[in-house]
Amino acid sequence: MGPLFGGRSDKTREADGGNLDLEWLEETYKEFHREPELSTAEEKTAARIKRELEHFSDWAVTTDIGGYGITAVLENGEGPTVLFRADFDGLPVAEKTDVDYKSKHSQLDAGGQRVPTMHACGHDHHTMSLLGAMRVLDGTREQWSGTVVALFQPAEEASIGANGMVNDGLGRVIPRPDVCLAQHIIAGPAGRVFTAPGPVMASSTTIEITLYGRGAHASMPHRSVDPVVLAASTVMKLQTVVSREVPPNQFAVITVASVEAGKANNVIPDSAKISLSCRFYDEALRKKCVDSIKRIVRAEATSMGAERPPSFKFVGMLSALKNSENVFNTVRENFDETFGEESTDMEPWSASEDFSAIPKAFGAPYMLWTVGITPRWQWDRAEKAGRLDIDIPTNHNPLFLPDLNTLPVGVRAAAVGILSCLQQEWERPGEEPEDRIYSPTVPTDEDIDAVAVEISGAN
């Protein structure tokens, strides 16, 4: 696959030539990077992607699917249908890098508050990888055959974008994919491409908990049940779930990512809210930990004399992401050929993704791989000093900034991944009527509530 554009071990920008306009790639990336938009509010980003799609004449484009979702389909003769997903939303983070294309953008969030925005998870990079891969595929059409579906997904960070597109009739606007692919950039040596079969990303459970106390004048704590103190002790006690209840060889993360209480310095508020982000690979362990969280939260409230028990709201649930062995074998072989020693094994990641909702809706096998974007000098220096965890900004950090040299690597990985799947035969499930519209098999809000009730019922 390598010769299609760029060959083995091309690590530098110069060697990535081929069909790719590197100036376009970098300049367009910087445009996206300068103006990130929050999940479900990606109006300008979607419009900018649409403008890029005007570059192509034969791709069937559909816009505004499940919000600002976009698909572009190129039918190029007999062969399998391969879907590639790129997400394009940003985060409420204030960028602290010092590049001239850093984001100074801000937007109103769902609560009506103006917040700075940043592409702190690299979704601008993903978007460019797919747009670049489309150019490569478009320009090399006589060398491959099949159908390619380019899918640009909004609202990934809110965990609702993929489901949103499926629920809004994605199955009616694209042909059923035989394989679905996605790529995510990570903190890692620039240009290294990581793949693995099996579970690579964790499930995610988000719980908003309201702790009820009794409000009072700040000078009269004895007249209150202070929810600030209750929140503080609850947050500390929750740290014991993973450290004391989960077997040391099992994966679990419970992070209290947000604490909200009080608005004035002389008022003890009557409630506090904490938001938890929990990650697991094992479903039984997930249920056990959710039970433990409920037990601890309720017991802390009782111990403080709270009259009203805490309430739990499950705001999002994502299942773990498990790469297909078949897709892995196909893609990895071609990555090894293209990237040489820079194609390597992926460690399971503790983050989560909603991408798998798309292949699951179509019953298609899938794979998500990652690409390292940390400048090599920075990575090597930190590694030598034993400070990788301290010095290297991760996704969602205000200093997270891809090395620009990784832009063509992202494009090449996307193109090679798609092309390698186009060359395979894929098994389709059973008999299919021509006009089959694929109905989503994704959880609705009611399903999520039902699970939440089921879990609380167990306690």
Ligand SMILES: [Zn+2]
């Ligand atoms: Zn993210």
Ligand SMILES: [Zn+2]
């Ligand atoms: Zn992301």
